[in-house]
Amino acid sequence: MSESTAAQPLLDVRDLRVSFRTRSGTVDAVDGISFTVGRGEVLGIVGESGSGKSVSMLSVLGLIDNPNCVVEGEVIFQGEDLLKLDDKELRRIRGKEIAMVFQDPMTALTPVYTAGWHISEQIRAHEKVSKKAAHARAVQLLDAVGIPNATDRVNSYPHEFSGGMRQRVVIAMALSCNPSLLIADEPTTALDVTIQAQILELLRDLQSEFGSSIVLITHDMGVVSQMSDRVLVMYGGRLAEAGPRRALMRDPLHPYTWGLMGSIPPTDGTRVERLAAIPGAPINPSDPDRDRCLFSSRCGFASDACRPQPGLVEHVHGHLDACVLPYDQRPALRLEALTTVTTESGASA
C-alpha cells in the first residue's frame, strides 16, 4: 500500500494494538492498525480526540511508561522491530533516528535551561562532540528554523520566546541529529493561524531540504491536505480510511471522512446555512461493544451489515477503507449525507 518508490518502507507498523488495563476492564486505545511510512514521505494521521492517533505514535517510540499498558504488534524501523528493543537500545534510536515534536512547546522544554542547552544536550547524547561544537551546531539549527539573531537567542530561556518561536526551538531540537523520521503530534494546534502557517511552511522546507519522513498527527483536515502525501483517517483506534492525499480529499470513501470534511465551514467563500455535522460524540474507547464498525452509532447509513467490524478493502490503487457501503454508490451517498444533515434541525444529545 505504500506509494514510496523505495522498495522498503522506512517504518512498517503491523497490527499495532495498544490496550490499557483499567478497573472496569481492558480499553483498546489502538485496535490493530497497520501502515507504512516511505522514505521522504509525509504521512498525515487525522482523527478526533480518543481516536488513538497520538497513542499509536507514542507506543511506536516506547514512550508510554504506564505499567498497565500493553503494546502488541510489530513496528519495523530500518529492519529492526522497535517493540522488541530494550530501553537502552531504544534510546539510541529515539532522538537520533526518530524525533518527535509535541503539541505544547512550553511543556516540551525545560524552563530552567536555555534553548542552546536543549539542543546541545540532544546532540551530545547521541554524538561524541565537544560542548563548543554542539553549541555552534545549536546556533546553526536555530538559524535554520528561522529564529532571528540566533547567536544571541541561543542563550534565551523558553519563557523568553513566543509560542511560535518556542515551537521552532522544539523543531530545531528534533532536527539536531538529522533524524530519518520526524513525528509531529499536533505541532500547530496551540498556535495562531498566522503562526501555524509559518510553522507548516518551515516543516515543508526542512522536509525538502533534509529529506526526512514526517508523520503529522492532527485533527485538522486542512493541515493534512496541505502537508501530506498520504493520509490515514482514524476512528476509535482503528483505521477508517487510508489513501493518497489527492484521492482521499477528492473522493473520500468513508462516511466518517465525509462528516469530518462537512464539519468544517467552507473556505472557498460560499456560505451554507448549516454544516453537515456528525451527530453524537466521538466513541468512548472503553465502550465494550466493539465487534462492529465503531462509527455505526453516528452514521446515517448504519445497518445490520455494520456488524461485525468490516475489514479494510482496497478499492483503487492505495486507497482503502473499512465500510460495507457499495463502492460505486459512495459519491451519491455522500451527496445524500450532505443534504439530509443540512435540512435536519436540532442537535442530538
Add this chain to the structure above:
Amino acid sequence: MSAASTPSPVDGATTPTPLLLEARGVVKHFPIRTSNGKKIVQAVDGISLQVRAGETLGLVGESGCGKSTLGRCLVRLIDVTEGQVIFDGTDITTMSRRELRSRRTGFQMIFQDPYASLNPRRRALATVEEPMRTHDMGTEQEIRDRAMHLLEIVGFDPSYADRYPHEFSGGQRQRLGIARALAVTPRLLIADEPVSALDVSIQAQVLNLLADLQRDQALTYVFIAHDLAVVHHIADRIGVMYLGELVEVGDSSPVYNHPAHPYTEALLSSIPVIDDEVEKRDRIVLQGDLPSPIDKPPGCAFAPRCRYSQAICISDKPVLQLIGDGREVACHFPLVAAATTTLAV
C-alpha cells in the same frame, strides 16, 4: 458603523433594524509592573462598533489582539477605562452595580472553556435554573419547566437533567453553557471562542445549534473567534482586530472574499484549505509575531509585518475609513481600490 445606511449587499435590506449594542471609543488599559517600572497594556484601544438587532457580528484576530477583553467590556464583566457601551439605548458603563444586575438579563455570555465555566457541584438542571432564580423569573415550578425546556432545546434528553458537569463531554458542556445563557431570555449573546476547545465534529454541532437558536429566538450575537472561516460561516458582519484596534469592518462576504486590509488578507491566506489540486499556492506567510500591546508602534500597528508597508505606515497611524461597500478599513493603502467602491455604490 455608517455601514447601516448603505444597502447591504448580502441581505439587500433597506429598512435598517434598530441598534441593539453600540460601543463608542471603548478603551481598556491594564497597568502592569515590569522591571522597568510601571507600564500599561493597551488591550483594547479605542474601539467603536455597532450591532443591529438580529445580526451576528464576528470579531476575529490572533491571541493577544484584545478580542476577548473587548467581549468582556461589552457585557461589563470588566469596567472600561474609557468610552461607552450602549445596550438597547442605555449606557451600561456608568450604571450602578444594582442597575446593571437587572439589565444583565438582556445580554449573556458564553465562554470558551466549557470545563471551567460550569460549577462542578451543580447538576445540569440547577445550573440552568440558577440565573432565573437570581433574576426572580417566576415560581419554582415555572423556573423548573423552563429549565427543562431549555435543556431540550439545546438537545438534551430529560434524563440528563440530574447529571453533573463531569458526566458530560466537552460539546455537551458547551450546550449546557448555552442553555444557561438563554435562561434569562437575553436578546444578545456574546460568545467568546465557543467552539475552539471542541472536536471538529462537535464544533459543527454547536455552530448549527447557535444558528438554529438565532433563527428561532431572534437572538443577536457577538461571536468572538480566531478562526476566520468559522466567523465567516456564522457572522453577517466581520470585525477584524489587530493589537487592540479594529482594522477592518464590513459585511461578511466582501471581507472574506475581497479583504481590504493586508492583515485580513494574510489571515485568510493562513487558513489551511482542503484542496486536492493545489500543490503550492501563493500563500502569504506573515513574518514575526504580534507586537507587544505594551509599547505599540506609533504608526500602523501592523506595518512591521505588512508586505505593502511604506514610510507613511511607520509614521502615521491610519484611521478607520469608509471605502464604499459599507466597509471600513484602517489602512493607508487598502487592497480594495476606489474603483470597486464606485461599482458597489
